[in-house]
Amino acid sequence: MELKEVLRFADDKVFSKTGKHLDDLQEAILKEVLQGRKYATKIAQDRDCTEGYVRVAASELWKILSDVLGEEVSKGNVRAILERAKFYNHSSAIGENYGTVNHNVNICQERARSLTKPQNSQQTPKQLHIDLGDAPEIFTFFDRTSELSTLENWITGDRTRLIALLGISGIGKTTLSLRLIDQIKTQFDYVIYRSLRFSPTLDATLTNLLQIFSQPSEIPQNIETKISQILDYLRKYRCLIVLDDVQMLFSSGQLAGQYKTGYEDYQLFFKLIADVCHQSCLILNSWEKPREIARLSKEDRPVRCFVLGSLGEAAKEILRSENLSDEETWETLIDIYQGNPLWLELTATLIRELFGGRVSEFLQCEMPILDESLQFQLSQPFGRLTPAELAVMVYLANQAEPVAVSECFNKIPYSSSAIVNAVRSLGNRFLLDIIEEEKITLFSLNPVLKQYVKTQYS
Ligand SMILES: Nc1ncnc2c1ncn2[C@@H]1O[C@H](COP(=O)(O)OP(=O)(O)OP(=O)(O)O)[C@@H](O)[C@H]1O
Ligand SMILES: [Mg+2]
Structure with a gap:
């Protein structure tokens, strides 16, 4: 059977069951495997990504095909299974006079519905597992009504898979996420909170999460299998996972949102959470915007950013x-x-x-x-700035009025590109007030940050 025909058949089958076509990466994997080639190295080189990423995408593809074709598909048997299914599909279509039904339903939604909406009142209620680890206890909580309602809508209404809850230190991200958990926990099978304040590696975080779902002896050694297992659980159960203090994964002395050496695989993990079909939601709390979030959060993607402001x-x-x-x-x-x-x-x-x-x-x-403890609080984000960012902050602290980026050129001993990148990065750390005027964007510091910079750096 022609390779093209098998590929088209696979795509048709996936589309008729999920409402989605195979994407470029899935098609490339299938093409290589159907020709009996080792796919990971070649595709990773062609697409400038890691082999690990391609392998995880492949294991997701086998799961989708297993679902669609009703039997366990792997790279070793995919060709045989597709050819057999195509043959039988053809015969049954002739036998039934082409009376096929197009189930134009997304499998994510189908699974989600079957788990969250009981089909009848006899169904056993779901068991809720809550593991908040070392989350702080919330004694008082004021307002944030509209913030809670937006987040709840994104999670329950829009089925958003990845949310970055962002804002300067102390603004209330941890408190709000814990309140949100309390408000919507009954809609989930698993509710988990973990802080990344001690910068655990992805491997350590995954092991920690997997322990909640399975016995220690069932946790695989290999990180790719761990990622794959977590994705399986996120598909099988409706989970709400909050990862707090995500800024601790980023480098100090580099522009905002740059992963520390040895932590880059978090980026791949977060991207998979956004890209792969599942019924769960991961919330990332951070006072630095993760770089991939900006790229991923487009209208049609299940990824959103929420910047928390004044109470x-x-x-x-x-x-x-x-x-x-x-x-x-x-x-x-x-x-x-x-x-x-x-x-x-x-x-x-x-x-x-x-x-x-x-x-x-x-x-x-x-x-x-500025009370001493407040100064200490501020010293943490300031300790992470690059020299160019600090120069911009000092310049802005000494301006009576908001200024445009171009006004910083020639006043600060850095190139225009370095200044532009520094301003953007400061924005991603939520350290700038940004004022959009009719034809110009202006930047300034709020009184607290201005005072801090003047006392510490002038
Ligand atoms: N809505 C609220 N009502 C009452 N107190 C609040 C509220 N939000 C935050 N707080 C209080 O403000 C303080 C800071 O809140 P929180 O720790 O949630 O901030 P954060 O944004 O997580 O800070 P960081 O980025 O440093 O972790 C806490 O003492 C918390 O109790
Ligand atoms: Mg916090």
Whole structure:
């Protein structure tokens, strides 16, 4: 049978069952394997990707074909199975007078429905497994109603597979993700939270996750098999996994979102979570935007970014819970400290200890005052900046008004490209205020960051 015919048959079968055609990579793998060739090296070279990536894509392809053809497909038997299926398909089509039904249904949705929506009331309810590891306990939580509702819609309505929950340190990512877990946990089979604060390798993270689903003796040694097994679980069960502190995977002293040496395979893992068909959702919390997320989050892809901002009016509840007085001045305080819950908590403690809780007296000092613990908080993201980024921050800290990128050229001893890249990277660390005017984009620093830069670097 002609190679082309077998390929077309495979594509037709996959399309009629899943509503999706084979993509270029799947077709390339199938073409090589059907010709009895070793596919991984050649395809990896042709496409400038790793062999591991191609192998994982191949193992996904065998699973899709197994599903579509109703028997276990592997690279060793794919040709025989496809030829046999094509032969029988042809005969039965003749016998049934071509009366075939086009099941134009996506298998992801089909599986998701069968697991999440009981077909009848007799069905056994799902068992919920929650493993929040070392997640902090949340004692108080204010507002974030619209943020919670957007995230819930993305996860339950749009079936988003990968969400980056981003924002400057202290803005409330961990707190919000734990609240979200609490709000939607009953829709899942597995709910997992893990912090990557000690920079575990991908291998260690996968082993840790697999332990939740299986016995230690069942966990494979090989990382590709571990990835494949995790993807199997994400397909089989509806899982919500939060990986917190993802910025710890990125290098210090490099532009934002650059993986440390030895951690690059996380990028491949996150891409697979976005690309491969499954019914789960992975949330990545970070104060640096992962590079691949920007590329992956397009309208038609199940990947989204959520940048968390000020707590707004609800920040008053933080001041109230700290027993501060002079409520009429609270808005000014919240504005100065950007509605950042952590910055406000630290400052509120200072106001209580030194000003008897009187906000108006505190505001009479030259603003903003940076409490020592707040300075320590800020030293962490600043410690990761490149020299060019730091030069941009120092320049911006000394400007009275927001400036355009071009205004930095010739004022900072770096090339225009280095300055443009530094500004972009600072944006990806959420350290810049970006103002879009009619024909120009302007950049500035908020009062807290301005003050920090002036005291530490001028
Ligand atoms: N909605 C909220 N209501 C009440 N307190 C909040 C809220 N969001 C955050 N906080 C408080 O603000 C502080 C910082 O929050 P959190 O640790 O979630 O920030 P984060 O963005 O995860 O910071 P980091 O990037 O440093 O991990 C915590 O003490 C938390 O209790
Ligand atoms: Mg956090």
